[in-house]
Amino acid sequence: MKQYTYEVSLKKIGMVAVDSNSLAAVNSERYKEYIKILYLPKDCSVRVDFSTYFTEFNSLFFISPNQMLSIENVGNDQGYLIYYNRDFYCIQIHDDEVACDGLLFNNIHNIPMTPVPSEESMFIDYLFNEVEKEFGVKDPLQEEMIRTYLKQLLIRATRLWKTEHLGRTTSQKHGEIEVFRQFTQLVEAYYKQKHSVAAYADILAIAPKTLTHKLKKMDLPSPNDIIKNRIILEAKRLLVHTQKTAKEVAYDLGYEDPAYFSRLFTIKTGETPSGYRNKYLNLHPQIR
Structure with a gap:
């Protein structure tokens, strides 16, 4: 090699x-x-x-x-x-x-x-x-x-x-692209602690509606979807690659109410956390 x-x-x-x-x-x-x-x-x-x-x-x-x-x-x-x-x-x-x-x-x-x-x-x-x-x-x-x-x-x-x-987004003003880039940076840094659009908009010193409008203008997902999708991605990683229970995953991701997190996960993926884990590991047994 x-x-x-x-x-x-x-x-x-x-x-x-x-x-x-x-x-x-x-x-x-x-x-x-x-x-x-x-x-x-x-x-x-x-x-x-x-x-x-x-x-x-x-x-x-x-x-x-x-x-x-x-x-x-x-x-x-x-x-x-x-x-x-x-x-x-x-x-x-x-x-x-x-x-x-x-x-x-x-x-x-x-x-x-x-x-x-x-x-x-x-x-x-x-x-x-x-x-x-x-x-x-x-x-x-x-x-x-x-x-x-x-x-x-x-x-x-x-x-x-x-x-x-990004396609036509690259023709947008630099300031527009900079906002969404900074937003995704912040989501990556704080998705376990901050779950609301308002929390990130506050750091960026803009109104939540303004942040939503800027991303919509560039044909990008809504801020709320970006936050929740990042949380769900990490949940999937923890479910598949660790032995943590769904309740422990919820706590790791900043949710004090595991039942609420489980409902969110089910809405986003169509499966319960435990159901997702079992299905994925059955399809990829080498990960076990």
């Missing part, structure tokens, strides 16, 4: 060639704690959390540490996995420049991937190749060079994701 690692102090970044030989390692717990960028050729299938994605073209995937990743099939060509921790590159710190937090990772649509058009593939290939070369360079500038290529990759990927998944 071809792999590279750079580590100094608490900062760590690595790269793994993704093919049939490395599949077991990539799907293991080895890289779960890291932020991950996956670059795969066509004819691959990837499961992220509870959705499966098929690559018809070269595609980029962006996986947060709390997300579950399983590459179910790899094509004939080699792919790449870059993994790193926040000490090496923190999205929030570089947010003003990269503007990708809330878009590439834990984005508003919960879509962790974007296809790479053929005219962009050459440049994306170049970036991954340069990162691979830099792992072999031992000088004081190595760390900064790797970080520079990573930043270019995030910037280019952000543009691709916005074009692919």
Whole structure:
């Protein structure tokens, strides 16, 4: 298995060639704690959390540490996995420049991937190749060079994701997009503590109706749906990947009344928490 690692102090970044030989390692717990960028050729299938994605073209995937990743099939060509921790590159710190937090990772649509058009593939290939070369360079500038290529990759990927998944929204004023990006950041940070639109609108210093109107104007889901969908996603993760009871899951997600949470989960998924757990684990027995 071809792999590279750079580590100094608490900062760590690595790269793994993704093919049939490395599949077991990539799907293991080895890289779960890291932020991950996956670059795969066509004819691959990837499961992220509870959705499966098929690559018809070269595609980029962006996986947060709390997300579950399983590459179910790899094509004939080699792919790449870059993994790193926040000490090496923190999205929030570089947010003003990269503007990708809330878009590439834990984005508003919960879509962790974007296809790479053929005219962009050459440049994306170049970036991954340069990162691979830099792992072999031992000088004081190595760390900064790797970080520079990573930043270019995030910037280019952000543009691709916005074009692919936001469509005409990208033509909206920057301020409009900035509001929904900040909102999704806040939801990711506080969904366990804050369940109402008013709570987030207060932090953003705008009226709840204004927040709702801004997202509707961009053809995006309502703020309430975004909050509840994030809560339900985490509930599914806890139900499937831990032994916690439905009551414990409810408490973890900030609900003092487990019965209320159970009703919310049933309305959103069509199944009770225990029913969802049993059905999913029966369909995916390898997770047990």
